[in-house]
Structure formats: C-alpha cells, structure tokens
Amino acid sequence: MSKIVRFHATGGPEVLTLDDVEVREPGPGEIRIRTRALGVNRADEVFRNNHLVELPSGIGWEASGEVDAIGPGVEGFTVGDAVSMIPTPINTPINYPIHGELAIAPATEVVKHPDTLSWEQAAALWGQYLTAYGALIETADLKAGDTVLIPAASSSVGLAAIQVARSVGARPVALTRSSAKRRRLLDEGAEAVVVTGEEDVVTRVNELTDGHGARVIFDPVGGPALADLIGAAAPGGTVIVYGALSSEATTLPVWGLIGKSLTIRGYKVFELTTDVERRKAAVDWVLDGLARETLRPVIDTVFPLEDIVGAHRRLESGSQVGKIVVTVPR
Known part of the structure; x- marks a missing residue:
C-alpha cells in the first residue's frame, strides 16, 4: 500500500x-x-x-x-x-x-x-517554464529590447517568465500587489517592479519605456486590471491572457484595442504539450537554459x-x- x-x-x-x-x-x-x-x-x-x-x-x-x-x-x-x-x-x-x-x-x-x-x-x-516559453517565445516572439509586463510576477510562472525574458535580452517589468515583494522581484531579475494599487500602471510603464509602452503583456489575472494593461501596451503589441485569477468580470476597452492595433490572445500550455514537435523544441529550449544557468527554478x-x-x-x-x-x- x-x-x-x-x-x-x-x-x-x-x-x-x-x-x-x-x-x-x-x-x-x-x-x-x-x-x-x-x-x-x-x-x-x-x-x-x-x-x-x-x-x-x-x-x-x-x-x-x-x-x-x-x-x-x-x-x-x-x-x-x-x-x-x-x-x-x-x-x-x-x-x-x-x-x-x-x-x-x-x-x-x-x-x-x-x-x-x-x-x-x-x-x-515543466508547468512554469513551458507556459512561459510557449507564450513569450513561441507565440509573442519576444526579442532583445522588448519590454514585457508580468502581472502576478511572484508566482512560479511569473518568475519563470522573468528568467525567460532575461535569457533573450528582453526587459521584464514585474507587477505585484505587495510592496513587500519589490526587493525580491528585483533580486530575481525584474528590471523594474510596479506595485498595483500604489502606482498607476500606465504612467509607470510609460516612464519606463519612454512613452512607447510594453510590446508584450503576459497576464494570468484578467478582471478590471486588464484595461490598465491594454493602456500600457505599445502600438501593435501582443496581450497574452493565460489565466483568470480575478473573480471580477473582465472589462475589455475596445477602442484602446482598436486604436493601438493590439493582438489579444488566450493561451494554455496544453496547446504546446499536445504537439510532439513543438513540445520537443520547448523541452530542448528549457534544458539548454538550465545547462547555461539562465533558467533556475x-x-x-x-x-x-x-x-x-x-x-x-x-x-x-x-x-x-x-x-x-x-x-x-x-
């Protein structure tokens, strides 16, 4: 037994x-x-x-x-x-x-x-790194110099996303509800931390990006905060929603979406893990990052x-x- x-x-x-x-x-x-x-x-x-x-x-x-x-x-x-x-x-x-x-x-x-x-x-x-890889690398084609916003950044997937972004030379901006987590997120590789509820997300992201906004947004929360994320997105940017942690209804600012020509994309890791070739490429990518020590659970x-x-x-x-x-x- x-x-x-x-x-x-x-x-x-x-x-x-x-x-x-x-x-x-x-x-x-x-x-x-x-x-x-x-x-x-x-x-x-x-x-x-x-x-x-x-x-x-x-x-x-x-x-x-x-x-x-x-x-x-x-x-x-x-x-x-x-x-x-x-x-x-x-x-x-x-x-x-x-x-x-x-x-x-x-x-x-x-x-x-x-x-x-x-x-x-x-x-x-695997859950955290394959989710971050599939959304950021495979779907959003994150590149060096890109700014990516990462709400719920202290989660295992959020921290994996910070590492994945850093590994390709992108700029991870962590979002958190707790100011107590700011120092830890910076130590874990975030280029900057925005404490939601204490700082205006759109204003702060514009300051960090010289007014350009973030090209990629990686959101597991949804809810009313999605409107601010869209407001902080760069024209032509990609918003990836991979969770619904918020219990509140998600409000989608349609004119902001249209005005910036944004792509908003739902994502689940299963679309990667059920495809043999894509999964092999992702697993190899993660194993390589572990070997190079750019990834560390x-x-x-x-x-x-x-x-x-x-x-x-x-x-x-x-x-x-x-x-x-x-x-x-x-």
Whole structure:
C-alpha cells in the first residue's frame, strides 16, 4: 500500500487526506514512478473545488522521482532513472493523479531531467517554464529590447517568465500587489517592479519605456486590471491572457484595442504539450537554459507529504514567491 493524496469531498485544503491505496502495475505505454517531490499548482486548487469530479479523487499535475516499473512497449527508460512529469490533457488528475508515494504516468509525458537539479527543483520545472516559453517565445516572439509586463510576477510562472525574458535580452517589468515583494522581484531579475494599487500602471510603464509602452503583456489575472494593461501596451503589441485569477468580470476597452492595433490572445500550455514537435523544441529550449544557468527554478516553501494540507494553505494565501513543493519520504 502507498500513501496517496486524495479528497472525498470538494472544498478547501482541509479536504485533502493521505489514503493507503494499492497502486497497480503500469500498463502498456505507462511508467510507474516512486515520487520524491510534488509540485503544487493553482490548477490543484481549482481541481479540488470541482464539483463534477468523481469522488474520492486523486490530485496532482507535477512531480519528480525515480522510475519504479515500466509497462509493455515503453522504450528509452530504465528502472532508477530520475524523471519528472509534463502537464498535458492526458496526464491530468482525472486520468493520472500523481500526488502520492507512487504514481502511474504515460511514458510520453515523462522526461529524464538533468541530474544537476534537486528533486524539489525538478518538481518545479515543466508547468512554469513551458507556459512561459510557449507564450513569450513561441507565440509573442519576444526579442532583445522588448519590454514585457508580468502581472502576478511572484508566482512560479511569473518568475519563470522573468528568467525567460532575461535569457533573450528582453526587459521584464514585474507587477505585484505587495510592496513587500519589490526587493525580491528585483533580486530575481525584474528590471523594474510596479506595485498595483500604489502606482498607476500606465504612467509607470510609460516612464519606463519612454512613452512607447510594453510590446508584450503576459497576464494570468484578467478582471478590471486588464484595461490598465491594454493602456500600457505599445502600438501593435501582443496581450497574452493565460489565466483568470480575478473573480471580477473582465472589462475589455475596445477602442484602446482598436486604436493601438493590439493582438489579444488566450493561451494554455496544453496547446504546446499536445504537439510532439513543438513540445520537443520547448523541452530542448528549457534544458539548454538550465545547462547555461539562465533558467533556475525558484522554490518558495517545502512541505513534507504529511502536511499536504499546509502546502495547499500556503498556495491559497497568495504570499508565496516561487513554487510550493512537497517532499516524499523514501
């Protein structure tokens, strides 16, 4: 029997339990992984509040660990390999819940990561960097000299976006609601930090760009603040919306959109991870950045598996800077 993170009712972090579950052998095309670290994501919060989920349910999108068993037809892996998992529509908690001591995953969604990474860093890898790469490099074609606005910059994806922007010579401007995070965001590579609610976003961005505005905006929030982001965009710029953290309605200033000839684009990482060629290019790009040390996963807090509830409470607090990770005992 293995300790598996599950919930028997939807709701807050307190619904999570550690259940003793018999984990099956891997089937054709699958790998069983003895996990060492689990990455906690906003998607986990959404999932455990999903009233359409069949209960009891497992949970989890990201983890790192060692190959424990290999199913029929799988090539390229050996028992003991250090691996981590890519979030895809196949590798979801409905089909493959991976938070627990043992996890089954489709071999196509498993990557052998560099041995220079700790287990915690490897569990904080693919969701954030593939999202930032796919949106900024592949979709927006971010280039040296471009200014990119990054709301919710202290999130794991926000910090990854800062690093991705820096790696190509672009200028990342971090947006945050907390002035307490300003120094940390500057230390993590932001060229400037705008504290929303204390500073006028449009005025400050115009000051930073000599009135040109930001060519790329990378927004996971939506809501009323999107109007200010559009106001801070450069003519011909690209606004990428990849989340809806705001609970308020999103107001779209149509005349601002038309007047600046902006492109506004919804983005989800699954459009990248479900395309074999695009995903390979993205994974290679991230691995190269890790090797060159232009990319470095930032860990906020590490919790033990027995405090999985505490990890989710930390996520919901919104006070983190980087990824929340849960370690699994050997």
